[in-house]
Amino acid sequence: xxxxxxxxxxxxxxxxxxxxxxxxxxxxxxxxxxxxxxxxxxxxxxxxxxxxxxxxxxxxxxxxxxxxxxxxxxxxxxxxxxxxxxxxxxxxxxxxxxxxxxxxxxxxxxxxxxxxxxxxxxxxxxxxxxxxxxxxxxxxxxxxxxxxxxxxxxxxxxxxxxxxxxxxxxxxxxxxxxxxxxxxxxxxxxxxxxxxxxxxxxxxxxxxxxxxxxxxx
Amino acid sequence: xxxxxxxxxxxxxxxxxxxxxxxxxxxxxxxxxxxxxxxxxxxxxxxxxxxxxxxxxxxxxxxxxxxxxxxxxxxxxxxxxxxxxxxxxxxxxxxxxxxxxxxxxxxxxxxxxxxxxxxxxxxxxxxxxxxxxxxxxxxxxxxxxxxxxxxxxxxxxxxxxxxxxxxxxxxxxxxxxxxxxxxxxxxxxxxxxxxxxxxxxxxxxxxxxxxxxxxxxxxxxxxxxxxxxxxxxxxxxxxxxxxxxxxxxxxxxxxxxxxxx
Numbered sequence: 001x002x003x004x005x006x007x008x009x010x011x012x013x014x015x016x017x018x019x020x021x022x023x024x025x026x027x028x029x030x031x032x033x034x035x036x037x038x039x040x041x042x043x044x045x046x047x048x049x050x051x052x053x054x055x056x057x058x059x060x061x062x063x064x065x066x067x068x069x070x071x072x073x074x075x076x077x078x079x080x081x082x083x084x085x086x087x088x089x090x091x092x093x094x095x096x097x098x099x100x101x102x103x104x105x106x107x108x109x110x111x112x113x114x115x116x117x118x119x120x121x122x123x124x125x126x127x128x129x130x131x132x133x134x135x136x137x138x139x140x141x142x143x144x145x146x147x148x149x150x151x152x153x154x155x156x157x158x159x160x161x162x163x164x165x166x167x168x169x170x171x172x173x174x175x176x177x178x179x180x181x182x183x184x185x186x187x188x189x190x191x192x193x194x195x196x197x198x199x200x201x202x203x204x205x206x207x208x209x210x211x212x213x214x215x216x217x
Numbered sequence: 218x219x220x221x222x223x224x225x226x227x228x229x230x231x232x233x234x235x236x237x238x239x240x241x242x243x244x245x246x247x248x249x250x251x252x253x254x255x256x257x258x259x260x261x262x263x264x265x266x267x268x269x270x271x272x273x274x275x276x277x278x279x280x281x282x283x284x285x286x287x288x289x290x291x292x293x294x295x296x297x298x299x300x301x302x303x304x305x306x307x308x309x310x311x312x313x314x315x316x317x318x319x320x321x322x323x324x325x326x327x328x329x330x331x332x333x334x335x336x337x338x339x340x341x342x343x344x345x346x347x348x349x350x351x352x353x354x355x356x357x358x359x360x361x362x363x364x365x366x367x368x369x370x371x372x373x374x375x376x377x378x379x380x381x382x383x384x385x386x387x388x389x390x391x392x393x394x395x396x397x398x399x400x401x402x403x404x405x406x407x408x409x410x411x412x413x414x415x416x417x418x419x420x421x422x423x424x425x426x427x428x429x430x431x432x433x434x435x436x437x438x439x440x441x442x443x444x445x446x447x448x449x450x451x452x453x454x455x456x457x458x459x460x461x462x463x464x465x466x467x468x469x470x471x472x473x474x475x476x477x478x
Contacts, residue, residue, distance in 0.1 A: 131229075135232065138232065138233070138236040139236075154237070158233045161233060162226065162229050162230070162233070165225040165226060165228065165229040166222055166225060166226045166229070167222075168222075168225055169218050169221045169222050169225065170218075173218060187218065187222075190222065
């Protein structure tokens with residue numbers, strides 16, 4: 001089971017690397033709608049590389065997960081901010097919303113679930129928020145119909161919705177799963193598989209972006 | 218937990234599929250509406266040009282039949298008056314002045330009537346009408362206007378198409394003189410059994426076609442509307458200082474047009 005997990009995780013990391021290279025080649029950082037998502041990919045890679053090094057050194061890499069949860073939430077919220085900023089209620093309250101959730105993440109890491117244990121509370125909270133963002137995008141998708149990169153955004157949103165809904169329960173019961181026997185690693189394999197699908201969909205989005213770019217330029 | 222994960226995943230998938238389908242439906246509906254708007258605009262344009270042409274025809278006919286014939290009657294009566302006015306030099310001079318004015322008015326009325334709807338176009342078709350137009354420009358200006366008509370297996374075309382192509386030529390010549398300051402214009406009309414081609418070329422100042430796309434004048438807009446109306450294809454070639462050329466291709470419709478004019 002472990003070899004499967006290793007194979008799938010390595011594949012998704014490899015595709016993540018390709019996605020980062022391709023997003024740099026296609027200059028996603030120059031496109032306001034995709035800028036923060038490309039930063040999120042880059043941030044994920046850095047965290048995953050450090051986590052792997054720590055794991056090889058037999059160090060507890062869970063503190064990185066706490067840091068990743070915080071960074072991921074900020075970048076993901078900024079990514080959706082680019083799509084929702086025309087909504088007045090969103091535009092007025094987004095700063096407060098990000099600040100409050102960040103405060104909750106930090107409070108949880110300091111007082112409730114220290115950085116040496118799985119931050120299931122905040123992982124669950126942020127994942128529910130991402131699912132809400134993705135659903136919100138689909139519900140408002142008709143307003144962005146004329147947007148040239150609508151198909152790219154739809155694919156990225158599908159990736160986000162599928163990955164975070166699929167892994168919601170896995171992270172919700174992360175601490176329980178960590179304490180279980182080896183055979184229950186199946187859930188982590190499922191998570192790795194979902195992450196692989198996520199990266200493959202991002203790759204598809206980059207491909208669609210390349211085609212749309214050549215059509216409109 | 219496995220069931221929970223599967224349920225969540227299925228829900229997410231169903232959600233994505235549902236919104237993709239509904240979005241496609243909305244997009245299809247929007248495209249249908251856009252198509253309807255476009256068709257409505259085309260119909261409006263068609264009716265506008267058609268009404269304009271009918272009105273021109275009516276005014277030309279009224280001018281020729283009503284005003285023209287009455288002016289001719291005045292002209293005849295003046296002849297009679299002139300014979301009787303030989304005794305009085307003052308009266309004879311006044312009648313001569315009226316004669317001049319009446320002749321001018323008859324000529325002006327005829328010119329306006331011809332400009333509104335050339336009888337040659339009405340009776341002999343497009344090629345003869347263009348030839349007559351070119352001759353009239355050459356008689357009254359220093360413009361070198363060449364017209365070449367090549368017909369292999371031409372087919373009769375609808376009057377409406379002929380009128381629109383003639384108006385386009387009128388507009389193009391006017392543009393070449395007014396904006397292009399051209400001294401030479403070449404027009405070629407080529408007809409075969411499949412299509413009618415009209416090629417127009419001048420040696421005027423020319424312009425940047427990209428600028429034309431951004432800022433189309435009323436004349437060019439009118440030309441494009443007429444081409445759109447008769448469903449003809451066209452291509453413009455021009456460069457600042459290198460003249461202007463326009464090529465029009467009118468493919469004959471599958472059903473032979475009605476010969477009634």
